[in-house]
Amino acid sequence: MKNKVCRSLVKLSLSLAFLATPLMLCAQQLHFSKQQQEGTVSLNFAWQDMNDAAQQLNFSENSGAFFKPFRNFRAYNPLSAQQAVVKKTLKAWQADPIDGVSIKLTRDNGQLGIGLTATSENALQDASAHLKRLSGEAKEQYLAQRFYHIFTRHDGKQGVKPDHVKIAEQSAPLLKALKPIILETVELRNIRLVTDYTFNFIQSIPYSKLASRQTSAGAGFVPPMQLLYQNQGDCDSKVTLASALLRSLMPRIEMIMVFIDGHALMGINAPLQAGDKTISYEGITYVLGEPTGPAQYPLGKIALQSEQAIDAGLYTVEKFHVNETVDEE
Template identity: 30%
Template structure:
């Protein structure tokens, strides 16, 4: 795939993609405000356990200063998540109440940090607690900035089906250079790029491409159910549409989802998933999040 980029004096960034599909030339163009690209989901950051711990300790010290109860001692481990707390006071009842209050305060400080950087804490099967990027929230917050891309798609396909537009997005995204996903359990988000940054940098890992595809489908087809399906070191999208006999699909919460993988570089069709991932596509064991 060839990408031509340019900018105009009015602050618009121009993107023109061209490739061949089944021997036929394909072209796709759109413009994005340069300001939108620079400011897009600007508070997204990679998760840092060290920074999280520092912020929580600061929150704890501030709360202790506000409480100002005589005879209190609070012990924390030197590193790691500072729970459970060990609180001692002159009266055992005071210690119990204060421990509950401080624990709740620390948990809130932790949630505030995760929310600020677009992360969340989830339990993934089988019973694995992880901190990971809040993909549904990024999809929702990216919709406004992606309106020019969705408008270009709508103009290119004024009359189309869910499968046709999904296949076009696959054809486009699979050709964007792939960037490896780092270990999801490490929660580093080292390879993730929010949608406009993926477009600007012309690269992305599986999570990044799935989020961009999901956001554009949500704009173009607001009533179509969507899920992100998490596989070992991989992510794909499930689309609630009419299936074909050859489709790889998954039934979740009473809804059938046709699966698609925009990652690339393999050029796969809607409903086609690599065989080594199909083992994990079982309703009772697969991890997913609705969009």
């Protein structure tokens, strides 16, 4: 869901009634360019922030940081996954078989499966339970190796989606080159200044529409460094970038990613201000934020559609808390 409600300015008419007409303004990227030479990528961004001030951010990084960490990430293929999980389950069974039970691969309309034969009903039940456990472990391993996981929506429906938290965790160290650059502009000890600067930057990056998490199988999602390189991303991609960049800037801040139908936002455990939109999760209060854009929302303000979903409880939370091994240098 693209944030269509942007910061408004009031334009007064010249009539005696002084009728106010809202002039909607969105985050504006003023410039983007990239250069690549001798194994280094240089990116140059310029944008107009929510105070109408021109901002710029230029940095260089080894090209490997943009392409190597998630080079195997691609859209999830259910058929390939099912075949791989069946084979992995069969291998795990062979390493830990049950006496009196035989097992074999089956194929039905192109779908691989596993058939069981047992000497008794009890043995068959035990074998089925054992097989289910092995299959579940095999699927979790398969997904984790490809940066995916099982996602449960607010209505209980399940699907497979990119593991945004894991991707953000592994992307944060790749963004360290931005920390001293950003600190030239904002004060690190002021959580809101750092967050709003980060949000404004990401809000100004061109937006691409989010495909359904339940059916897209990760198509359209790009990891943080690739998003910066391509200068475009959907809301899931932008929230992952915002989380990774804020983790690099503020390693000890507790954060969450919040997923509603067709959209994503995030929450930060920051000091509260009047009017903040918040949610509580596992005893912690988080101030919500909209890094997607193009609307220039500061921390604590979110789109009307997001607010309605939050108030109705139609959301799912994923924690992005501190990794004990985080490097604060």
